[in-house]
């Protein structure tokens with residue numbers, strides 16, 4: 001890589017920074033005006049300090065749970081509700097609502113304490129997620145007035161601003177469901193009230209929710225961009241190249257290795273663009289970059305079984321794909337029409353950014 005430009009002073013993306021507070025719209029609906037008047041305008045710092053306190057103080061967190069809001073999941077599928085306009089929203093509940101639902105379904109109300117903290121509103125109303133997978137799904141849907149939808153499908157149904165909170169809630173619930181035992185002693189681990197850590201009382205080991213660092217890079221030769229597909233992708237979908245960071249690697253080294261391994265090309269330059277938490281199949285921190293190769297170095301060579309296909313796409317082809325909002329097999333264009341991941345996915349954002357830059361050239 002002859003040129004390596006890393007942005008040190010990235011502008012703060014308010015969209016990314018404040019997505020945790022996107023439930024305000026729904027909070028307003030549920031709590032009415034008395035709630036809006038509770039505190040006028042708290043700062044970002046005070047919200048972060050408040051969340052820190054809830055993670056450290058079980059009693060304060062329990063109190064916050066009883067005055068907070070809860071997103072519901074069933075076996076990790078979030079509850080969505082169809083509005084009168086046909087759009088989908090995330091319904092939020094309060095502790096008494098959830099206790100009532102559990103009671104009606106014959107379940108112990110203590111299940112409520114398995115809620116995990118995912119954020120708080122501008123006015124310090126704590127937000128939690130809870131998996132009610134122990135109850136019968138259809139009965140819970142009836143009482144909650146919604147449907148539990150697979151998270152991948154929810155990406156297509158929800159507004160982008162609602163997606164970060166719902167993915168964070170799901171990722172934390174998944175982590176708890178898969179870290180019930182200490183890997184050193186085999187004894188059960190115990191969560192704090194916020195769900196920000198689990199402790200093995202036998203060994204004293206503290207476990208924290210983990211994410212794997214993953215690079216994702218949109219490679220360009222100046223005129224075209226390179227997208228690839230795995231055989232497990234939905235038919236017709238192509239995405240940017242991605243790969244897990246190996247132990248000991250820098251982000252730059254992972255980028256260079258993954259592009260070499262997957263398509264046999266040597267990156268010439270890389271520019272960091274953005275990052276994203278990605279919950280599937282388990283939590284990853286996606287580090288999104290643009291990469292270039294020189295014009296004499298564009299011959300794709302697939303190796304191994306990971307990629308089924310990789311191709312260079314023109315700006316026109318990309319523009320057409322970006323217009324296809326839902327999987328092409330549901331449209332007249334037929335099953336093989338090329339499409340890209342949904343707009344919430346960082347792959348889509350890198351592709352859009354590249355297309356925008358090409359138009360300026």
Ligand SMILES: NC(=O)C1=CN([C@@H]2O[C@H](COP(=O)(O)OP(=O)(O)OC[C@H]3O[C@@H](n4cnc5c(N)ncnc54)[C@H](OP(=O)(O)O)[C@@H]3O)[C@@H](O)[C@H]2O)C=CC1
Nearest residue numbers: 212214239242243244278280281284286341345346347348
């Ligand atoms: N948000 C977005 O826009 C996008 C997100 N992604 C996400 O990026 C992630 C990585 O993409 P992918 O290209 O598949 O990665 P890789 O190219 O690294 O290939 C995946 C393979 O790497 C191995 N591997 C190494 N480390 C890990 C680890 N920590 N966890 C799981 N597998 C590991 C596994 O092999 P083995 O099974 O043989 O052990 C796995 O099959 C995926 O989770 C994917 O969902 C990808 C593209 C777009």
Ligand SMILES: [Mg+2]
Nearest residue numbers: 241242243306
């Ligand atoms: Mg890969």
